[in-house]
Amino acid sequence: MTTSDEVTITAYPDGPLLVRGAASLQTVEGEPIEVTRRTVALCRCGLSTIKPFCDGTHKAAGFRTDV
Numbered sequence: 001m002t003t004s005d006e007v008t009i010t011a012y013p014d015g016p017l018l019v020r021g022a023a024s025l026q027t028v029e030g031e032p033i034e035v036t037r038r039t040v041a042l043c044r045c046g047l048s049t050i051k052p053f054c055d056g057t058h059k060a061a062g063f064r065t066d067v
């Protein structure tokens with residue numbers, strides 16, 4: 001069970017990490033990365049053109065995960 005202010009990260013099989021909740025995103029330098037939605041998909045295939053976000057390229061690339 002989740003509460004409304006809880007952040008959850010869901011690893012989608014063969015796809016991105018879906019972050020739900022009020023998470024803040026930043027670069028390694030600590031600069032904020034603008035997030036306009038309460039749910040964001042983070043690329044884990046490394047092929048997205050809009051990193052750190054997923055742009056769907058993983059599908060065409062045939063990206064596969066164990067989890």
Ligand code: FES
Pocket residue numbers: 015016017042043044045046047048053054055056057058059
């Ligand atoms: S996981 Fe979707 S583009 Fe990388």
